[in-house]
Amino acid sequence: MSTTSEPALTSLPEVAAPAVPAAGLRTAERRQRRLAYLQVGPLALVFLVFFVVPLVLTLVVSFWEYNEYEIIPSFTLQNYADVFEGCLSGGDLCTTFRTYLSTLKFCLLGWAFTLVIGFTVAYFVAFHVRSSTMQTVLFLICTIPFWTSNVIRMIAWMPLLGRNGLVNDGLMSLGLIRTPIEGLLYSDFSVVLAFVHLNTVFMIVPIFNSMMRIDRSLIEAATDAGATPWQTLWNVIVPLAKPGIAIGSIFVLTLIMGDFVTVGVMGGQQIASVGKVIQVQMAYLQFPAAAANAVVLLGAVLLVIVALTRLIDLRREL
Amino acid sequence: MSDATKTPGLTRRGLLQGAGAAAGVAAGSGAITGFPAIHAADPVTLRYLGTAVNQSGDIARKVKEDLGITIEYIPVVTDEVSKRVVTQPNSFDIVDSEYFSLKKLMPSGNLMGMDARRIKNADKITPVFTKGEVAGKTIGDQGTAPKKVFYLEGQNSTKFAASPTEWITLIPTTYNADTLGIRPDLIKRPITSWKELLNPEFKGKASILNIPSIGIMDAAMVVEATGDYTYPDKGNMTKAEIDRTMKVLIDAKRAGQFRAFWQDFNESVNLMASGETVIQSMWSPAVTKVRSQGIACTYQPLKEGYRAWATGFGLPKTLSGRKLDATYDFINWFLSGWAGAYLNRQGYYSAVLETAKENMAPYEWAFWMEGKPAEQDIKGPDGTVLEKAGAVRDGGSFEQRMGAVACWNSVMDENTYMVRKWNEFIAA
Numbered sequence A: 001m002s003t004t005s006e007p008a009l010t011s012l013p014e015v016a017a018p019a020v021p022a023a024g025l026r027t028a029e030r031r032q033r034r035l036a037y038l039q040v041g042p043l044a045l046v047f048l049v050f051f052v053v054p055l056v057l058t059l060v061v062s063f064w065e066y067n068e069y070e071i072i073p074s075f076t077l078q079n080y081a082d083v084f085e086g087c088l089s090g091g092d093l094c095t096t097f098r099t100y101l102s103t104l105k106f107c108l109l110g111w112a113f114t115l116v117i118g119f120t121v122a123y124f125v126a127f128h129v130r131s132s133t134m135q136t137v138l139f140l141i142c143t144i145p146f147w148t149s150n151v152i153r154m155i156a157w158m159p160l161l162g163r164n165g166l167v168n169d170g171l172m173s174l175g176l177i178r179t180p181i182e183g184l185l186y187s188d189f190s191v192v193l194a195f196v197h198l199n200t201v202f203m204i205v206p207i208f209n210s211m212m213r214i215d216r217s218l219i220e221a222a223t224d225a226g227a228t229p230w231q232t233l234w235n236v237i238v239p240l241a242k243p244g245i246a247i248g249s250i251f252v253l254t255l256i257m258g259d260f261v262t263v264g265v266m267g268g269q270q271i272a273s274v275g276k277v278i279q280v281q282m283a284y285l286q287f288p289a290a291a292a293n294a295v296v297l298l299g300a301v302l303l304v305i306v307a308l309t310r311l312i313d314l315r316r317e318l
Numbered sequence B: 001m002s003d004a005t006k007t008p009g010l011t012r013r014g015l016l017q018g019a020g021a022a023a024g025v026a027a028g029s030g031a032i033t034g035f036p037a038i039h040a041a042d043p044v045t046l047r048y049l050g051t052a053v054n055q056s057g058d059i060a061r062k063v064k065e066d067l068g069i070t071i072e073y074i075p076v077v078t079d080e081v082s083k084r085v086v087t088q089p090n091s092f093d094i095v096d097s098e099y100f101s102l103k104k105l106m107p108s109g110n111l112m113g114m115d116a117r118r119i120k121n122a123d124k125i126t127p128v129f130t131k132g133e134v135a136g137k138t139i140g141d142q143g144t145a146p147k148k149v150f151y152l153e154g155q156n157s158t159k160f161a162a163s164p165t166e167w168i169t170l171i172p173t174t175y176n177a178d179t180l181g182i183r184p185d186l187i188k189r190p191i192t193s194w195k196e197l198l199n200p201e202f203k204g205k206a207s208i209l210n211i212p213s214i215g216i217m218d219a220a221m222v223v224e225a226t227g228d229y230t231y232p233d234k235g236n237m238t239k240a241e242i243d244r245t246m247k248v249l250i251d252a253k254r255a256g257q258f259r260a261f262w263q264d265f266n267e268s269v270n271l272m273a274s275g276e277t278v279i280q281s282m283w284s285p286a287v288t289k290v291r292s293q294g295i296a297c298t299y300q301p302l303k304e305g306y307r308a309w310a311t312g313f314g315l316p317k318t319l320s321g322r323k324l325d326a327t328y329d330f331i332n333w334f335l336s337g338w339a340g341a342y343l344n345r346q347g348y349y350s351a352v353l354e355t356a357k358e359n360m361a362p363y364e365w366a367f368w369m370e371g372k373p374a375e376q377d378i379k380g381p382d383g384t385v386l387e388k389a390g391a392v393r394d395g396g397s398f399e400q401r402m403g404a405v406a407c408w409n410s411v412m413d414e415n416t417y418m419v420r421k422w423n424e425f426i427a428a
Helices: A005-010 A027-061 A078-083 A095-128 A132-142 A150-155 A166-173 A188-212 A216-224 A229-240 A242-258 A261-266 A274-283 A287-311 B014-021 B057-067 B078-087 B099-108 B194-198 B212-226 B239-254 B265-273 B284-292 B321-335 B338-344 B353-358 B362-368 B398-403 B415-427
Strands: A064-066 A071-075 B044-050 B069-075 B094-098 B171-182 B206-209 B258-262 B279-282 B298-300 B306-316 B385-387 B405-408
Touching (some): A027 A287, A064 A287, A078 A287, A095 A132, A095 A188, A095 A242, A095 A274, A095 A287, A095 B415, A132 A188, A150 A261, A188 A229, A188 A242, A242 A287, A261 A274, B044 B321, B057 B069, B057 B321, B057 B338, B078 B094, B078 B099, B094 B099, B094 B321, B099 B306, B171 B194, B171 B321, B171 B398, B194 B206, B194 B212, B194 B279, B206 B265, B212 B239, B212 B279, B212 B415, B239 B415, B258 B265, B265 B279, B279 B284, B284 B298, B284 B385, B306 B321, B306 B398, B321 B338, B338 B362
Parallel strands (some): B044 B094, B206 B258, B206 B279, B306 B405
Antiparallel strands (some): A064 A071, B171 B279, B171 B298, B171 B306
């Protein structure tokens, strides 16, 4: 059981391709098809109007020229040249790479911590809590932080972490430190802390959901076959919880990549983020420059998601 | 989830809106007479686009009472004001905008010149705007000084006139002189120069604004104060000057000079009140707010002078008929004293000082405008005590403060480059 489970999992029977009708559809079938199109129609329309159109507009505008007060519809690559200004010259890292590197760092740290914490919490609630009432109660407790806005949840850290905050005061009165630790607030540490605090729930929910779908008899079988609890966890539960992990990871990674409020507030505005760059440009009516940055960001996020879906075939696992 | 959280309204003037929304005040508000039209019979509603401060409920109530005009506020942040004027010029009837935005707004052709002949007190507007003078003395005009953008060549012109014409771009509502805020209890020595902002003595305890066009001017004040370089115009730097200024900022940032940068009013209050910073660029009402928490905070006058800003009313070009008449009536009312006194009591300055004076108690005028010690407790428009009797306003009188203006908030010609460099600074 221990080492053979992975290949066994990937060799699940492929979903059979829908049979192609040989000689044209019967009326009933055709009607059913029309009905199906009608049913997806509203959602498709919503997507078209609120997703595809704005996206295409953003893409188009990113190639336009602009000045202080107007956007000029003539093709230019200048906005992209500005985004990557100095990136090919070597030497010091250019602003864009530096910003993305910093964002990537937060992504990895935030993802790792939320994954470990989220998985642990979900595992506990799914497998160690017996009564389903209790499970529901505990699950709801996880959502309590969402009763206030995320800005408030961030700001709540400040009296704790500040130079004269609770943590520093506590450590100093215990005699553990002499001078306050400055790096608690407005630092990488505080940013990662806030990300973990804000986003762990997005990991817990899908992982918990996947875990609840795991057939309990599989775990019994693993135990009967002589697997230790760790082996069961690693070889049975983790692979079966993969879709949840993937969905949670996509949530967390995209949230962190596009974030500028948390980085701004917890980093004391001293740490760059792509979102912040875009926001500043928007504020100065430099829409095409902002659009170019947004397109680059979109590309980066898509790359991450493609990489993730390479690891796990989401559609099949669901 | 993240981009929805930029709280609107928390701008420098956000605080006082709250103050204004409270109780009625009107200490010494005489009856205002002589208005041609009372609009009560056939009500007019004006959509008033602007940042929060001048949009107090008290002012709207008073306008309704005196003129019968209903004011419908559209409160947004400064950047959003310009964005709206440029992109949605039909979404408001009157706009309260910063003068420095005019360089972006007028070329868009969406605002019209205001007819000075229809503004009753036009000739009484303080010479700070019309001539760039205070008490006969010329004040600093680097950056977008209002006098540079005050007049248009014609009603529908998009060009600023070099000499006075009868077409005014914006009728001033509020203006003030900004400087550094300090915590005297933590610094324990006199601060007299902008260069102290980057003094390593305050390593990890300084802060500036994360608003590029303003932050870079504060940095330029520092550079000039250290004697490194003298700018021909701090408000309109060349690329080389931007590079030079940014280098100073980046070096300071890498050396750990800054505790944080702030972007909205409350952030600056919290940084200062918690002692995270002891010296930072700040706005006047933020200093007042820190002080009202019982924490020592001084709005420190500095020998190099102040960085000033100003806002004013503009009219969209599409306005006509009764709405247009109503906006002129409203502006005339605004300059007639009650509103001016109301704003002066918040620590701002108003456009027509003599009418505001008539609407303020002599002791209030002496404290706010003449820099004299308060004869009795100074109260804000909502009745809270802002300063105890005996206190003196930081920086002194109107003439001392506005007279020492060195430069004005501005939009540079190299704005795009500057914003890019600023992003580089944040990423450094």
